Amino acid sequence: MDGDLPALVHGKSRELLPGGDDSVGVLLVGALDVLVVDDGVLRCAGRVGTGFSDAELESLRSRLERIERKTPPTGDVPRADRREVRWATPKVVGEVRHSGRTREGRLRQPVWRGLRLDKSPDDVRWE
Template identity: 35%
Template sequence: MTVYYYLFDVQAIGDHDVTALPLRRRKSLLRPLLTWSDPLRLTAYRYRDGETYYRDACAHGWEGLIAKRVDSSYQHGRSRDWLKFKCERRQELVIGGWTDPRRTRPGLGALLLGYFSDGDLVYAGKVGTGFDTRTLEALARQLTELRTPTCPFTRGAPPTGSGVNWARPELVAEIAFTEWTAEGRLRHPRFLGLRRDKPAREVVREEP
């Protein structure tokens, strides 16, 4: 398998620091350093029609685009001169419960999700897509071990009644979604997987 490494910027050429130069100039310096016979490739970019490029990127299944001011210097860390536009937002959320499956669906119906804010677990919605059979069954086993009679959500309005089960808020899921609604709910959420590396108490709402 051939592996290519795509470059989109340059910080130094030889011993010469070019981070203070504007982006347009840095790209013009980077381009002649790369050839199509080299495993190092230049990432495609445009100076205009950004909205069209973004729509095309999303239609092709890309994660999104990064937009940079053409006159900006190279800046370490985050900057208002460099903006990320995701086709699909992602957010870690805590699993605080689940619903029973319907008909022939195995394991569970949907996960009840939330995030922490000032010590409260805020209900953010439920997700019922993105699972295969093995994942549904594995999640059902894990959540059964975390079952609790008390609703862990202290803000928001999670569903209640028959078919709703509560869990100690210990598991963290990564969720893809299109946007937050005005009511603070996830729109079109999709389960991507569990995050074993992130403590539940560190999960907060990342975007307004």
């Protein structure tokens, strides 16, 4: 992991799978749609829109372009979050800090911490 990760006073760390970004028509990623495996099913865990450096945004966009797909990788992405998203097959792992989960299972106040190149997508599960 990168040594210059953003600090967060409260919260928990969570590994997630980037499954899309809303950079369609813009230069860099604005927010990532993130996914996690819950009881053996791939589920939407929300969106992460902060904590990225410019270099990280450029790297993420490049990685996601290489694994782009036409449809969301899971069916439970809210309709409002489906607009102008470039979807990606969940093949890379990232880490976020967050302050908990909503009743719907979405992350509260997620902040991007960085890619986890030492982790496999098969390792990403809700605990």
